[in-house]
Amino acid sequence: xxxxxxxxxxxxxxxxxxxxxxxxxxxxxxxxxxxxxxxxxxxxxxxxxxxxxxxxxxxxxxxxxxxxxxxxxxxxxxxxxxxxxxxxxxxxxxxxxxxxxxxxxxxxxxxxxxxxxxxxxxxxxxxxxxxxxxxxxxxxxxxxxxxxxxxxxxxxxxxxxxxxxxxxxxxxxxxxxxxxxxxxxxxxxxxxxxxxxxxxxxxxxxxxxxxxxxxxxxxxxxxxxxxxxxxxxxxxxxxxxxxxxxxxxxxxxxxxxxxxxxxxxxxxxxxxxxxxxxxxxxxxxxxxxxxxxxxxxxxx
Amino acid sequence: xxxxxxxxxxxxxxxxxxxxxxxxxxxxxxxxxxxxxxxxxxxxxxxxxxxxxxxxxxxxxxxxxxxxxxxxxxxxxxxxxxxxxxxxxxxxxxxxxxxxxxxxxxxxxxxxxxxxxxxxxxxxxxxxxxxxxxxxxxxxxxxxxxxxxxxxxxxxxxxxxxxxxxxxxxxxxxxxxxxxxxxxxxxxxxxxxxxxxxxxxxxxxxxxxxxxxxxxxxxxxxxxxxxxxxxxxxxxxxxxxxxxxx
Numbered sequence: 001x002x003x004x005x006x007x008x009x010x011x012x013x014x015x016x017x018x019x020x021x022x023x024x025x026x027x028x029x030x031x032x033x034x035x036x037x038x039x040x041x042x043x044x045x046x047x048x049x050x051x052x053x054x055x056x057x058x059x060x061x062x063x064x065x066x067x068x069x070x071x072x073x074x075x076x077x078x079x080x081x082x083x084x085x086x087x088x089x090x091x092x093x094x095x096x097x098x099x100x101x102x103x104x105x106x107x108x109x110x111x112x113x114x115x116x117x118x119x120x121x122x123x124x125x126x127x128x129x130x131x132x133x134x135x136x137x138x139x140x141x142x143x144x145x146x147x148x149x150x151x152x153x154x155x156x157x158x159x160x161x162x163x164x165x166x167x168x169x170x171x172x173x174x175x176x177x178x179x180x181x182x183x184x185x186x187x188x189x190x191x192x193x194x195x196x197x198x199x200x201x202x203x204x205x206x207x208x209x210x211x212x213x214x215x216x217x218x219x220x221x222x223x224x225x226x227x228x229x230x231x232x233x234x235x236x237x238x239x240x241x242x243x244x245x246x247x248x249x250x251x252x253x254x255x256x257x258x259x260x261x262x263x264x265x266x267x268x269x270x271x272x273x274x275x276x277x278x279x280x281x282x283x284x285x286x287x288x289x290x291x292x293x294x295x296x297x298x299x300x
Numbered sequence: 301x302x303x304x305x306x307x308x309x310x311x312x313x314x315x316x317x318x319x320x321x322x323x324x325x326x327x328x329x330x331x332x333x334x335x336x337x338x339x340x341x342x343x344x345x346x347x348x349x350x351x352x353x354x355x356x357x358x359x360x361x362x363x364x365x366x367x368x369x370x371x372x373x374x375x376x377x378x379x380x381x382x383x384x385x386x387x388x389x390x391x392x393x394x395x396x397x398x399x400x401x402x403x404x405x406x407x408x409x410x411x412x413x414x415x416x417x418x419x420x421x422x423x424x425x426x427x428x429x430x431x432x433x434x435x436x437x438x439x440x441x442x443x444x445x446x447x448x449x450x451x452x453x454x455x456x457x458x459x460x461x462x463x464x465x466x467x468x469x470x471x472x473x474x475x476x477x478x479x480x481x482x483x484x485x486x487x488x489x490x491x492x493x494x495x496x497x498x499x500x501x502x503x504x505x506x507x508x509x510x511x512x513x514x515x516x517x518x519x520x521x522x523x524x525x526x527x528x529x530x531x532x533x534x535x536x537x538x539x540x541x542x543x544x545x546x
Contacts, residue, residue: 012544049386053542071388079386085379089311101303102387144383 001062001151001182002027008057010043017043019206030178032197033186036298040206041186042082045156049079061152078150082157084141088130092121095129096143103148115143135166146177155185159192171195190291204298217293227269228254228282304397312405321367325409328359333416347424349417353438353511360449365470367405368453371398373466391538399454399531406446434513441510444523448503449474451530458537478503
């Protein structure tokens with residue numbers, strides 16, 4: 001099931017929390033929504049779930065306008081809100097039973113049992129939610145989000161605040177759930193995004209600053225190559241190369257070449273070496289980490 | 301709506317809230333009706349439940365806000381309101397479910413007072429010497445009054461995330477809606493001119509009318525529109541975030 005946002009704007013008082021945002025997510029895609037705090041991630045997600053109404057623009061889930069469709073569309077969307085709000089005085093089973101009833105599922109007991117098994121809550125199912133550790137609370141949150149087997153899953157910071165072990169478990173859980181679902185999830189833990197997502201959308205001040213598949217995203221800011229020649233080259237000659245932003249002499253006939261964003265330069269470097277009657281010993285592309293991309297895009 | 305109703309009822313009775321509300325109501329009304337010598341039925345020497353219906357509204361003025369104070373402010377504070385409204389529930393479902401659950405809890409507190417009626421019925425000389433029609437009317441009045449105060453409490457609770465503020469606002473608003481208009485009607489500008497009309501806006505006037513045992517359609521319509529008015533206010537209040545900036 002697809003999710004389409006068309007020119008979405010949300011205004012709170014004077015502030016534009018989301019500013020003319022458009023993107024679409026195809027069925028089965030896993031998209032990571034990234035951005036610094038206050039970039040509009042949560043607001044965007046709340047609008048997709050229908051909790052907030054956009055000030056202008058249209059959101060279509062499965063070709064249905066979220067603002068007009070009311071209750072029926074929410075049967076198709078599973079949502080894990082930020083900070084995972086739960087009823088701490090309720091028991092795990094009781095809570096999931098309540099969620100199943102809200103969704104008007106036919107076989108409540110069966111559904112609750114299934115979700116408890118799927119999210120690995122068997123050992124904790126008779127405890128009060130307030131007594132659970134953060135990782136298990138997150139599982140309960142995921143269990144309620146997938147209770148009605150929704151085709152679209154919206155997860156707002158599903159892995160923030162977890163310890164490394166819990167993090168790996170929840171990450172795997174999301175990966176398992178991801179099969180045949182459309183997932184939009186937000187995070188500011190970039191490694192997580194790398195593990196889970198196919199595509200990344202970076203938001204900043206309510207606007208979309210980048211929307212690319214993960215592997216392209218790494219090259220979208222700049223490309224860097226580490227090269228070593230058999231003999232040192234004059235820096236001036238290197239600097240004459242097309243599109244080159246900077247050269248760092250690392251010593252020992254080794255240089256770090258930084259190009260402004262764009263195509264692969266490996267063959268050009270090779271040609272250059274031949275031209276200079278030199279020999280290339282090492283040619284390695286330095287892949288920029290997502291952190292660097294993220295920083296470049298959002299700090300200006 | 302039903303799922304919300306049962307969730308709320310469950311939470312009242314799985315914690316102490318439900319039991320304490322019922323106990324407090326019965327203890328206070330019981331003391332005034334049977335024990336305190338100033339108001340006790342044994343000194344009064346009339347087989348009447350009048351004392352119960354005189355004291356019950358005062359008890360409700362602080363008891364009902366304590367039931368309703370958590371209904372929305374607790375949810376918004378914990379963030380679970382967002383959880384509820386992104387489920388296939390309309391805000392009307394949530395609102396009516398919560399209102400009905402709180403009202404039912406109050407009715408659960410009123411119900412045992414039928415024992416008082418039975419006792420007085422038996423104590424009467426001769427047995428059964430009690431104006432049953434009037435008692436029935438008074439019960440209808442009390443039930444409608446409790447519904448009205450519940451709607452005020454729910455409304456107050458939807459205005460703030462802080463439960464204590466919700467409680468105080470509800471108590472103040474209930475107090476004003478119950479007695480306030482009576483006081484205002486005695487002001488010189490209204491006295492002798494529109495004082496009857498001002499009294500008519502408040503709850504007390506209608507409660508007393510019904511309590512006399514005369515169940516008038518006018519008063520019932522008043523109570524029902526009172527409840528609808530505050531539920532409508534609550535509806536707007538819980539949806540105000542959703543439509544912000546439009």
